[in-house]
Amino acid sequence: MKFSVESVVIERLAPLLDGGRYPIKRIIGEDLEVEADVFKDGHDVVAAALLWRKEGSKNWHETPMQPLVNDRWAATCSFYDEATYEYTIQAWPDFFASWREEFVKKFKAGLENLWSEMLEGAALVEKAASLSGESDDKVQLLTLGQKMRAASPEEVFAMATSAELNGLMTAWPDKSLASTFPVYGRVRVQREKAAFAAWYEFFPRSAEGKPDSGSRFRDCLPRIDDAKRMGFDVIYFPPIHPIGETNRKGRNNSTTCEPGEPGVPYAIGSKHGGHKAVEPALGTLADFDWLVKEIQKRDMEIALDFAINCSPDHPYVAEHPDWFFKRPDGSIKYAENPPKKYEDVYPLNFHNPDWKALWQEMTDIILFWSKRGVRIFRVDNPHTKPVAFWEFLISEVHKKYPDVIFLSEAFTRPKMMRVLAKAGFTQSYTYFTWRNSKQELAEYFTELTETEMADYFQANLWPNTPDILPLFLQQGGRPAFLIRSTLAATLSPVWGMYSGFELCENAAVPGKEEYIDSEKYQFKGRDWDAPVNIKAHITALNRIRHENRALHEYRNLRFHRADNEHILFYSKVTKAADNILLIVVNLDPFHKHGAHVHVPLELCGLTASEMFQAHDLLSGERYLWHGPLNYVELDPHLRPAQILRIRRWAGKESDFDYFH
Amino acid sequence: MKFSVESVVIERLAPLLDGGRYPIKRIIGEDLEVEADVFKDGHDVVAAALLWRKEGSKNWHETPMQPLVNDRWAATCSFYDEATYEYTIQAWPDFFASWREEFVKKFKAGLENLWSEMLEGAALVEKAASLSGESDDKVQLLTLGQKMRAASPEEVFAMATSAELNGLMTAWPDKSLASTFPVYGRVRVQREKAAFAAWYEFFPRSAEGKPDSGSRFRDCLPRIDDAKRMGFDVIYFPPIHPIGETNRKGRNNSTTCEPGEPGVPYAIGSKHGGHKAVEPALGTLADFDWLVKEIQKRDMEIALDFAINCSPDHPYVAEHPDWFFKRPDGSIKYAENPPKKYEDVYPLNFHNPDWKALWQEMTDIILFWSKRGVRIFRVDNPHTKPVAFWEFLISEVHKKYPDVIFLSEAFTRPKMMRVLAKAGFTQSYTYFTWRNSKQELAEYFTELTETEMADYFQANLWPNTPDILPLFLQQGGRPAFLIRSTLAATLSPVWGMYSGFELCENAAVPGKEEYIDSEKYQFKGRDWDAPVNIKAHITALNRIRHENRALHEYRNLRFHRADNEHILFYSKVTKAADNILLIVVNLDPFHKHGAHVHVPLELCGLTASEMFQAHDLLSGERYLWHGPLNYVELDPHLRPAQILRIRRWAGKESDFDYFH
DSSP, X not given: OOOOOOOEEEEEEESOGGGGTSOEEEETTOOEEEEEEEEESTTOOEEEEEEEEETTOSOOEEEEOEEOSTTEEEXXXXXXXXXXXXXXXXXXXXXXXXXXXXXXXXXXXXXXXXXXXXXHHHHHHHHHHHHSTTSHHHHHHHHHHHHHHTOOHHHHHHHHTOHHHHHHHHHSOOOTTOEEOSSOEEXXXXXXXXXXXXXXXXXXXXXXXXXXXXXXXXXXXXXXXXXXXXXXXXXXXXXXXXXXXXXOOBGGGBSSOOTTOXXXXXXXXXXXXXXXXXXXXXXXXXXXHHXXXXXXXXXXXXXXXXXXXXXXXXXXXXXXXXXXXXXXXXXXXOEEETTEEETTOBOBOTTSTTHHHHHHHHHHHHHHHHHTTOOEEEEEOGGGSOHHHHHHHHHHHHHHOTTOEEEEEOOSXXXXXXXXXXXXXXXXOOGGGGOOSHHHHHHHHHHHHHSGGGGTOOBEEOSOBTTBOOHHHHHHHHHHHHHHHHHHHHHSSEEEEETTGGGTOOOXXXXXXXXXXXXXXXXXXXXXXXXXXXXXXXXXXXXHHHHOGGGGOSTTEEEEOBSSTTEEEEEEEOTTSSXXXXXXXXXXXXXXXXXXXXXXXXXXXXXXXXXXXXXXXTXXXXXXXXXXXXXXXXXXXXXXXXXXXEEEBOSSOOOGGGBO | OOOOOOOEEEEEEESOGGGGTSOEEEETTOOEEEEEEEEESTTOOEEEEEXXXXXXXXXOEEEEOEEOSTTEEEEEEOOOSSSXXXXXXXXXXXXXXXXXXXXXXXXXXXXXXXXXXXXXXXXXXXXXXXXXXXXHHHHHHHHHHHHHHTOOHHHHHHHHTOHHHHHHHHHSOOOTTOEEXXXXXXXXXXXXXXXXXXXXXXXXXXXXXXXXXXXXXXXXXXXXXXXXXXXXXXXEESOOSOBOOTTOOBGGGBSSOOTTOOOXXXXXXXXXXXXXXXXXXXXXXXXXXXXXXXXHHXXXXXXXEEOOOBOTTOHHHHHOGGGBOBOTTSOBOOEEXXXXXXXXXXXXXXXXXXXXXXXXXXXXXXHHHHHTTOOEEEEEOGGGSOHHHHHHXXXXXXXXXXXXXXXXXXXXXXXXXXXXXXXTOSEEOXXXXXXXXXXXXXXXXXXXXXXXXXXXXXBEEOSOBTTBOOHHHHHHHHHHHHHHHHHHHXXXXXXXXXXXXXXXXXXXXXXXXXXXXXTTTSOOOOOTTOTTOOHHHHHHHHHHHHHOGGGGOSTTEEEXXXXXXXXXXXXXXXXXXXXXXXXXXXXXXXXXXXEEEEOOHHHHTOXXXXXXXXXXXXXXXXEEEESSEEEEEEBTTTBSEEEEEEEEBOSSOOOXXXXX
C-alpha cells in the first residue's frame, strides 16, 4: 500500500491492450485517440495531458486533453518513426482555474472585500513565474503578479479572464499535486505498406507456365510485370530454399516421387543448404539479389515465406541434432498426426535445452534475408511454435530492421490467431476464405474492424491460397472469382491472391478444398493470358483502391441494410467524409438479385431531400440517387458488384463535373 | 523484452478490476469463479490451475481448472478469513496426457512396433516419481514405470487409460514449462454483515421524541428495542461528538441560533473535545460504552457517522492550524460554495505540508472508536476528500480491525462513487433514492448488479435520509412509503431507513427535497407509535429477508416482463434454485394496476405445463399458477406489492404442504 499524496484520479486509459502487455498498432502519421476517466474530489478544476514517448526515451511529449462527457477526457497524437511508443495520462488540480472560477463567481455576486482573494490570485501568478525558468514569460508573470497585488477588483476580474494571463498560466502549470497513470499504453508504429497493400503470390518455378520444367529467378520478370499491370505491389514467393531429397513427395502429395520431380518447397534443406540458401534449380543467391532489385525498381516489394520445416537433409540435422525431438533409441522423430506420419519433415523442439541458440538462429534467418533487401515475411503455421518465440524473434528483428512486416499464416483457433497479432505479427490471414453468406461476412468483419481487435489485428484477405481452393470458387464459376476478389479488395486495405485465381482455376481434389495437380508438388503448365481471365476486373479493383483513400483505412467499414439476403451492402468513408464509397455485392454467383439499399445519409453527410450522384467505379456508370432508399440490381454473370463513389451536388448546375 | 521459454499462453484473467489495481469483494464462504483464456501452440494437451493466497503469504493454494468452450477455462474458490487475497492462473503442457492421447490413437489404429512410444511413457511415469518426494506415490510410480518398460502394447494401453496411473500423474505434474499469469487479481473478503444488513438511523437526542429537550444515550433502549422488533440489525447514529458553539445554526438551518438550541451534530468540535469525544448533552464515554454493549446484547451492531467537519471550536484549530486552509492574512478559511459561506465549518486541507500527520490522525479516530467496539462507520461526503486518503485510511484500519465496514455517503458523479468503492468502501449510498419509474429502476439496478460494478460496489438502499425527503414520498402518501421500503428491502440485501419513515413523515421545506423542522437543527417531538405507522410492513419485509436466502445475495437480481408500465417485476433466485422469489411492485402510489407477468420458468426450474404455487409472503395468500403468463393486481392503498415465493408441486397430492 503506497502512502502518497495523489490527488487526481485517472482510470480506464484506452486503448490499453491486455493492461499494456501488448502494443496496439498504428501507421506513421495516423491519429491515435487516447481517452481516460479523469476526476478529483471536491470542486477543484482539473487539467490533464496525454504524454507519449518512444520506448526507451526519457522525455515525454505532451498534448492537453479535453473533457468529453461524464469525466471522460480525450486527446489525439500521431507518430513519425517506425518504433514502439508508450503513452499515458497526467492530470493535476488547476489551482489558477479553480481560483478564477471562484473569484469570478464572487465578483459577479457583488461580494465586497475581495482583498484576500486578490492576494491569493497574485500568489498563484507568482508561483507560475517561479516555474517558468528564465523565460520572457517569467518577467511578464512577475509583472502581472505585482499588478494584481495593487489592483481594484474590477482590474483583477479583467486580468483573471484575459487570454494573456490564462495563456501564461496554462503554459506554466503547477503540477505539484499531479497524478500519472502508472500503466503505459503501447503502440507499434509501422510504415504504410503494413496496412495498405495488394499481394500477388506465385511459385517462381512456375513463372513461365512450362508443364515439364521449372523457371528460374531470371525468368520471373514477365510474371512480375503482369502482376504490376494488375496493380499488385507485393510479390510473394513460397519457400525458395533447397528442397530435401529424402522421402521427397511426388505429384498430388504422393509418398513416392519419380526421378526429376521437383519436390515440395516446404520440405526445406538439402546438401545445398538450409534456410539461408536458395534451391539451385531456381538460380544462385546473386540471381535472387538481382531479382529483388528488379522488383524494387518496379516500385514493388518482395515477400518471402518463412516456413520452419526441416527435411531430413537439412544441415541442422547434422549440426544441431539436439534441436530436434528424439526417440528413446536416439533417432530423430519425424512429424506425426497420429496415425498419420510425415517422414519428409523433422519438427524442431523449441524447448530443447539449447533453445536459446535455436531461437537466435531462427532470428538470424530473418536478419539474413532482411540484409538482402527482403522486408516482408509470410510465416507458415506460426501457431505450431511458441508465441513467446515469435515475440522474441519479431522484437529482435525490429531492433535492426524496424520496417520488417510479418504476415501470420495461422488458420487456427480464434484466440491463438489474436495472440500472434498481439505478440508482433503485422498482419494475419483470416477466416474470410470461408465466410460466404451475408450474415457470416457482416458478423465476422464487424468483429474484425469494430472491436478491440481492430487496434492490433490487421486482416490480410485471401480468396485462395496454394493450400485452399474453397468450395465457393470450385462451384461458383467465373462469377465466384469476381465476387470474392471484390470482397477481398474492399473489406480490408490489405488483400492478396494466389496466382491462377486470375485464370479462374478451380479444379479440386474431389471432396476436398485442395487444388488437384497442385504446383506445390509438380511443374505446372499455364497460359497466363488464357481468355477466361479476370485480369481486367482485378486491375480495376486495385486502381480503385489506389484512387480512393477510404479504402486505405481499416476501421471505417460499416454494414448497412439491403432488402435482399444475397446482397451485401457496406460503406467505406474517410473521417472527413471527403471520400465516400458505398459497395454492393451480390453474393449469389448463380442468380441475378435486386435490392433496395438503405443509404447511411448521415455518415455520408447528406440530407434526406438531397440529390446525389452514385458513380460506379467498376462500370463507370453514374446514377442520380435521392434519399435513403435506392435500388440496385446485380447480375453475377455481367456485374456482381458495384463500388459506388458518392458525390454531392455542388451548386445548382446539372453538369456532372459539379459533383465533388 | 523478456527472453523466456514460456510455453502456454494465459490471457484475460477475470475478474480483474482495473488490471489488479483494486480488489473485488466477496463474503466469507462465498464462491469466487475465476476464468481465463488458456491455450498453447501445437497439439499438446494443456492443464491449468487457479492459485490463490492471502496477500503477504508465500504459499499458493491450488485448484485444477476445467475447460469451458473456445479455450476459456474456469475454477472456483472461496475464502475463510477477513483479509485481502490474491489469485492468478498457472498453466502447463501436460506431457503425460499428450503422450496418452497419441498412444491411444496409435494403438487403436493398430500400428505395429509401439516399443519406442512405450519407453517414452515409462520415462514420463518415472519423471513423475522423481517429482513426488519420498511419498508412497513414488514407490507406486516407480513400480508402474518398470512395469511399462516390460509390458505388451495391450498392457500399456490398459495402464495408460487406468484411473490409478492417471490419478498419480495428475497428482505429480511436470511443471517445468509452466506459465503463470503475471498480474494478480485481488479480492477483499468480508464478514456477512458487509453484504446483508438492515440499518435503522436515529438521532440519539430524539430517542424519546420529546419536543423541547434532548434524550441521552441512557434513554435510547426503547427506540433500539423498537428497531429490533422491526427486524433491523444495525443502529446508525449521526455524529455524537461535541457540537460547535461559534456560528451555531438554529432551526431550519437558520444562521442565528436561539439560546438552548442544540446545534447541528455535523458541526463537530467544542471545548469538550473533537472527534474522539462525545457531546456532553448525550452523556459520557462510559454511557456510550454501556450503550454499545446493550446493542450487542440484542444481537445488533452500532454504526457511527464519520464526518470530517470541524467547527471553529474544534481542538484541531488550535493544535494544528496548519491542517486548515489559510487566507493571506493568516486567518483560517471557512467553507464556501461561492457566493455562499458556511462560517460554522472549517474544511481541512488534505494536501497541507503536514498531511501525513493529518491522515494518520483521521485514521486514529476510526481506530479509537473501533477499540470501543464500533465496527461500522458511515462516512459523510467522502467525495470531497482525496480518494488516496480513503485508500490509506481504510487499509490502515483493516490491518488492525479487518472486520470494520465503511459505508460511503457519496451522492455525486458516477465515476467518483465507483472509485470510492474500489478504494475500499464496503458499501455505498446510491441513486436509488431518486429512481422511481420502471425503466429507471430496471436500468439502474441492471448496471449495479449485472455489470463489473457488482463485483466491488455494494449498494445500500435508502428511501430517505435526514438530508433527503424525495418528492415521491412527499406526494405519494402512505402507499409511497410501502412501495419504496419494499423496493429497498428486496432490490439489495443491504438497506436502511432514517427514522420517521415508519411514521410516513413527509413534511418538506416547500420546493425542496428537505425535511421541514428537521431534527438536524432542533429537538423534535414524535409519537413513535402514531397510528399512521407502517411498522408491520417493515417488520414483514425484514422477516421475509431473513427467511429467504435469495434475498441475501446481490448479483441474482433479474428483471422480467410485466405488461403494464407501472408494474415492476423481478426475481431473486438462489444458485441452486432452492429459494425462488418473484416480486411485483405497483410503482404508482395513486392507482390500482393489473398486469400479466411473464414468469421466467427456466430460471425457476419449471416446465411450461407445470402447475406451481405462488405464495405471497406479505399477505400470506397462495395462488396456483401455471405456465409463463399469470395475472397480478395491486392496489397501492391495500397492497402495492407481492413477494411471491414459488413452490413446485411435489407428487400429485393437492395438499399445499406438498409444495416445497
